[in-house]
Amino acid sequence: MNKKVGENMKKNKKLIMCVVVFIGLLTFLYLDFSKKRMKVDVDGDYSALVNDVLKMLEKNLKQNNLKYETEEYKNDNIYSFLVKVKDKYPYFISYNIDLKTKESISSEELYSRFNITKTEATNKVVKRLLKFYNEEVDAGYISLDKYSFEEYLSYYRGIEEIEYCYILVVKNNKLYAYINFENNNQYDKEYFSKLNIDPYIVEL
Numbered sequence: 001m002n003k004k005v006g007e008n009m010k011k012n013k014k015l016i017m018c019v020v021v022f023i024g025l026l027t028f029l030y031l032d033f034s035k036k037r038m039k040v041d042v043d044g045d046y047s048a049l050v051n052d053v054l055k056m057l058e059k060n061l062k063q064n065n066l067k068y069e070t071e072e073y074k075n076d077n078i079y080s081f082l083v084k085v086k087d088k089y090p091y092f093i094s095y096n097i098d099l100k101t102k103e104s105i106s107s108e109e110l111y112s113r114f115n116i117t118k119t120e121a122t123n124k125v126v127k128r129l130l131k132f133y134n135e136e137v138d139a140g141y142i143s144l145d146k147y148s149f150e151e152y153l154s155y156y157r158g159i160e161e162i163e164y165c166y167i168l169v170v171k172n173n174k175l176y177a178y179i180n181f182e183n184n185n186q187y188d189k190e191y192f193s194k195l196n197i198d199p200y201i202v203e204l
Contacts, residue, residue, distance in 0.1 A: 061085065073171040078105065078113075080170045082178070089183040090200065094167045110168050114175040114204065121204050122163045125177050128202050129153065129162070132191075141187045158182035166202075175204045 061068055066087055073080040077099050085091040096105040111118055133152050136142040142152060153159040159181055166177040179200050183192060192199050 073169065074099075075170050075173045078170045082169050089181070091180050092167050092169075092178040092200070094169045094178065096168065096170060107168055110170070110175060116175070116204055118163065121166075121168075121177060124202050124204055125166050125179055126162055128179065128199075129157065129159070129181070132199070136187075136191055139191065141191060156182065156188075168204075177202045177204055 066085055068083055068085045071082040071084070073082070079097040079099055081095045081097070083093040085093070096110060097103065098105050105113075107118070111121065130149060133142065133149050136152075137144045142156070147155060153162070159165045165181060166179045169176045169178055179202065181200075183189070183199070
């Protein structure tokens with residue numbers, strides 16, 4: 001089984017590289033856009049913000065024949081806007097707005113507001129990914145002798161630095177991490193279909 005996974009991954013190497021390049025482009029656009037102190041209408045009309053975000057992404061999404069869906073969450077003090085790019089596995093981008101100041105909120109500010117550090121948040125994400133690794137090893141999907149946890153993250157999940165693999169979303173006044181990771185072979189689908197949780201979302 002592991003041999004087949006390796007062969008499938010090699011055959012799809014070019015496709016994976018294209019996806020990685022595209023994700024890198026989306027990340028660049030997100031970082032560039034998030035540096036700006038975005039403001040929304042005082043009356044709570046977020047359509048201008050939403051349109052700006054989608055205009056920024058739409059051209060690249062269409063060029064790569066990718067679709068997306070959006071979700072909006074209005075909390076007591078924070079408005080969260082989530083873009084979910086739909087490919088063989090989802091990719092998430094989020095924007096968080098302070099409802100009082102009408103300005104964007106940085107990740108550092110969100111951690112502070114929810115009394116959690118970035119290290120603690122990252123550790124929770126690591127715990128989720130480690131759960132996947134251990135259970136896939138036990139099920140025979142992954143060879144423990146062949147892949148360490150770090151190698152598993154890089155080879156199977158496309159994650160090189162865990163602290164940068166997730167984005168933050170506030171919904172129902174709770175903070176969540178949405179993890180961006182690869183999930184693109186038949187054994188992944190078999191494993192993830194048996195989970196009773198959304199594999200991409202971790203409550204912080």
